[in-house]
Amino acid sequence: MIEMVLLGSGNVATHLFKAFSASEGIRVKQVYNHSEKSLEFFRNKCAVTTEISQLAAADIYLMALKDDVIPEMSEKLKDLEALVAHTSGSVALDALKACPRRAVFYPLQTFSKNNAVNYSEIPFCLEAANPKDLETLKKLAQKVSGKSYEISSEQRKKLHLSAVFICNFVNHLYAVGEQICEQNHMPFDILKPLIAETAGKVQHASPAKVQTGPAIRNDQSTIQAHLELLEEGENKKIYELLTSAIKTFHGKKL
């Protein structure tokens, strides 16, 4: 049985709490947050506290906190002999340098407040100051998801960056598609099968190898027609830049 104290009460903390609670062999003993109110969700499910001095004994103290409070929290936990880990994609392991048994347990997924997540599909990116703790994290990840990767702080920064491209920026392109549909009195539903197919295709094929569309065909007349449909503004700039980027990527003449 791995006993855990969870620090934080936001989206990541809530989703991890649900995932751990649904898994055998893990027990979340306590949830900490500095504000009483944000602990509401956890109150009837486990012990809660707003005081660092009241933290329960545990094997792992897992921080799901805002990036910028991680170093100061690590200072507050420096006397703990247990494993102390954070869950951030962009914060280095060294941010926990006050803690001797420091580690990273980063779930690469997008968590929204009201969106159910299939935890078994979350890849966990692991890093630890010592090999034994890494094994513990692997076990922890396995109980929830089965998928874990050993990723250094340097790699994790790059992984977090690439997640911005394939998740946050992709979602904005979906929003642009929705906007164009609304402005032209078409339901966004028309685009949904194509969104699903586009994401589905790269589950088994390299995206570089399945690129389609006017840019990679160097189809100037369609590109020109599309540019004429777009008003001056950021959607037009996105069209121009991504068309040019696709051509460069695939070595087409500009």
Place this chain on the structure above:
Amino acid sequence: MIEMVLLGSGNVATHLFKAFSASEGIRVKQVYNHSEKSLEFFRNKCAVTTEISQLAAADIYLMALKDDVIPEMSEKLKDLEALVAHTSGSVALDALKACPRRAVFYPLQTFSKNNAVNYSEIPFCLEAANPKDLETLKKLAQKVSGKSYEISSEQRKKLHLSAVFICNFVNHLYAVGEQICEQNHMPFDILKPLIAETAGKVQHASPAKVQTGPAIRNDQSTIQAHLELLEEGENKKIYELLTSAIKTFHGKKL
């Protein structure tokens, strides 16, 4: 029984042929293409011809041809009394003006040569010069997919434009993610669950409402850190432009 002659032998023609062949109540009588060789796939499955003068009698002549040959093909088919339709997202109905019973039957999906497609998920965008032909196209779409929308030439241009954003440009962002993974010795597999979740989320929610990431949080320190990780070049330009576009879209201060 709807009898059809299919003109063309590329990806769209091949996928539509498979979809129609698997459906009750539709019979593809013949496939036309100007080149003998490209008809190979169809040869043992139905009649084929390379001669316009040899076209069989049918209810619908469906062109799955390159955009720029549609007007000249329409001239060649002008004496037909049957329904003549094209399948292009970016060509107006008027391109078939030589044909009295002209129509559009546009499947909004990305077709790659070797990729199986779930036809029941393809939305068909329909337009016809007369209402009776529109009903016929609706029946045809229903036999394959169940999903069809009446979309004018003006709307279809915008729909095709938005498909470039949510499919072609999205796929390029996947390719950038794959590139960053490769350059940092991480398997692209790590990103696949996040790609699936991001696309899955907007099947039931408005993308504008589920935007996440540093841009919408206006998290300058993460944005700066990411920009420092990116070399000068198109990936950096994409990062800058999409970050700015997300802020503008959601009314954040730049």
